[in-house]
Amino acid sequence: MTDERIPVTVLSGSLGAGKTTVLNHVLTADHGLEVAVVVNDMGDVNVDAEHVTQQSDLGGEEEIIEMSNGCICCRLRGDMLDEVGRLADRREFDYLLVESSGISEPVPVAQTFAMGFEDADFDPTDTYELDTMVTVVNAHSFWESFDSGEALVSEALSGDSGRVPEEVLLDQIEFCDVLLLNKCDLVPDEAIAEIETVLERLQPRAKFVRTEFGDVDPDEILGTGRFDFQAASNSAGWKHELQHDHHHDPQEEHGVTSFVYERDRPFHPGRIAGLLSDLPDELIRAKGFFWSAGREDVAMGVDKAGTSVRAGPSGQWLATLPEAEREQYFAARPGLEEDWDEEWGDRMTRLVFIGREFDEEPLIDRLDECVLTDAEFEDDDWSTYADPFEPEDRRELALANE
Numbered sequence: 421m422t423d424e425r426i427p428v429t430v431l432s433g434s435l436g437a438g439k440t441t442v443l444n445h446v447l448t449a450d451h452g453l454e455v456a457v458v459v460n461d462m463g464d465v466n467v468d469a470e471h472v473t474q475q476s477d478l479g480g481e482e483e484i485i486e487m488s489n490g491c492i493c494c495r496l497r498g499d500m501l502d503e504v505g506r507l508a509d510r511r512e513f514d515y516l517l518v519e520s521s522g523i524s525e526p527v528p529v530a531q532t533f534a535m536g537f538e539d540a541d542f543d544p545t546d547t548y549e550l551d552t553m554v555t556v557v558n559a560h561s562f563w564e565s566f567d568s569g570e571a572l573v574s575e576a577l578s579g580d581s582g583r584v585p586e587e588v589l590l591d592q593i594e595f596c597d598v599l600l601l602n603k604c605d606l607v608p609d610e611a612i613a614e615i616e617t618v619l620e621r622l623q624p625r626a627k628f629v630r631t632e633f634g635d636v637d638p639d640e641i642l643g644t645g646r647f648d649f650q651a652a653s654n655s656a657g658w659k660h661e662l663q664h665d666h667h668h669d670p671q672e673e674h675g676v677t678s679f680v681y682e683r684d685r686p687f688h689p690g691r692i693a694g695l696l697s698d699l700p701d702e703l704i705r706a707k708g709f710f711w712s713a714g715r716e717d718v719a720m721g722v723d724k725a726g727t728s729v730r731a732g733p734s735g736q737w738l739a740t741l742p743e744a745e746r747e748q749y750f751a752a753r754p755g756l757e758e759d760w761d762e763e764w765g766d767r768m769t770r771l772v773f774i775g776r777e778f779d780e781e782p783l784i785d786r787l788d789e790c791v792l793t794d795a796e797f798e799d800d801d802w803s804t805y806a807d808p809f810e811p812e813d814r815r816e817l818a819l820a821n822e
C-alpha cells in the first residue's frame with residue numbers, strides 16, 4: 421500500500437508572497453502529473469481559487485477544492501481532512517498540492533498529513549505521503565523591512581492561535597524543506613544575497629530557490645522526497661546554535677551576525693524585562709531561555725520574531741524534577757550532568773541572537789548589566805523582586821534539555 425500513496429506538497433508563506441503565482445506556474449508547467457489542489461483562503465471571497473481556475477486551462481485536469489473563512493492549521497483542519505479524504509476516494513490524480521493561508525502554522529498542517537488527526541474519520545497517512553513543505557518568502561517585503569526597521573510582514577490578520585504574523589512567518593521559514601525566495605525582480609542582487617544569508621542563518625537545512633513570478637522548476641517542489649518530520653522540527657537555526665554550542669564566537673557573514681549568550685547566574689527580572697522590551701531593531705530573531713532570579717521554579721522563554729517579542733515562563737528545569745525522572749534524563753543524555761551546579765542544578769541562561777548589521781558587543785554588555793551583581797547574588801532575598809513575567813499554564817522542558 422505504501423508505494424501507492426499520493427505525494428503531497430504544502431505551500432506556505434505570508435499573504436501576497438506569491439503562493440498562488442507559484443501554484444499557477446506549477447499547474448501550467450509540463451510535468452506530466454495530474455495535480456489536485458486544495459486552496460485555503462482567508463477571505464470571504466475565494467479569489468485564489470477563481471484565479472487558479474482561470475489561469476490553468478489544462479482541460480480540467482486539476483480539481484480545486486476551496487475552503488474559506490478559516491485556516492488549515494486550526495479551525496478547518498477537520499474540514500481539510502474531509503476534503504482530501506473525498507478526493508482520495510476518487511484517486512484520479514497523482515499529486516496533491518495544498519496552498520495554505522498566510523496565517524497557517526506549518527507544523528499542525530504537516531502533522532495532519534504525517535500523522536493524521538485524532539477526531540477525523542479519515543486517516544490521511546493511508547493515502548497520502550507528505551513529500552515537501554515549501555515556504556514562499558516575499559524577498560521584497562523582507563528587504564524593505566530591513567531598511568525601515570519595520571515588521572517583516574504587515575498583515576492585519578492573525579490566526580486563531582493568537583500568534584502574530586511575524587511569529588507565523590518565522591515558523592514557516594524555520595519549518596520547511598524548500599524556501600522559495602520570490603519577487604527577486606524587485607530586489608537588487610546584493611540585497612538578495614544578504615536576505616539569503618539571513619534566511620540561511622534562520623533555516624540552515626532548507627534548499628533555497630530564487631524565483632520571479634513563481635517561476636520555479638516543478639522538480640524543486642514536487643516529488644523531492646525531502647520532508648522528514650523530525651529533521652524539519654529540528655531545522656531552525658536557533659535550535660542548531662543552541663544545541664551545537666561549542667562555538668560561542670559570533671558568526672558573521674554578509675553583515676549577518678549570530679551568537680549565543682550563556683551565563684550561569686540569574687538575571688534581575690526587572691532589568692532583563694526592560695532590556696527585552698528594548699532590543700535593537702536589527703535583531704531579527706532571538707530565542708532561548710533564561711533564569712530569572714526569584715523564579716527558580718521555572719525557565720523563562722524568549723521568542724523574538726522580527727519586531728515581536730515574547731518572554732515568560734515556558735520550561736521546567738531538570739532541577740525541579742523528582743530525582744528518579746532526572747536520572748532518566750541523565751541516562752539518556754550523557755554530558756547533561758557535567759554542567760550540573762551543586763546548588764542550582766541546570767538553572768542557567770542560554771539565548772541565541774540573529775541579526776544584521778548590528779554590533780554584538782554593546783548587546784552583550786547590556787545583557788551582562790542585567791545579570792545579578794555579586795552583592796545581589798550573595799545578599800538579596802530574590803523573592804522580594806517584582807516578577808514582570810506573566811505566569812502561564814504551559815510548562816515544557818527547558819530548551820537546554822531537549
Ligand SMILES: Nc1nc2c(ncn2[C@@H]2O[C@H](COP(=O)(O)OP(=O)(O)OP(=O)(O)O)[C@@H](O)[C@H]2O)c(=O)[nH]1
Pocket residue numbers: 433434435436437438439440441442468521522602603604605606631632633634
Ligand atoms: N513583481 C513581482 N510580483 C509578483 C511576484 N510574484 C507574485 N507577484 C504579484 O504579487 C501579488 C500577490 O501574489 P499571489 O501569488 O497572489 O500571492 P499569495 O501568496 O498567493 O497571496 P495570498 O493568497 O493573498 O496569501 C500578485 O499581484 C502577483 O502578481 C514576483 O516575483 N514579482
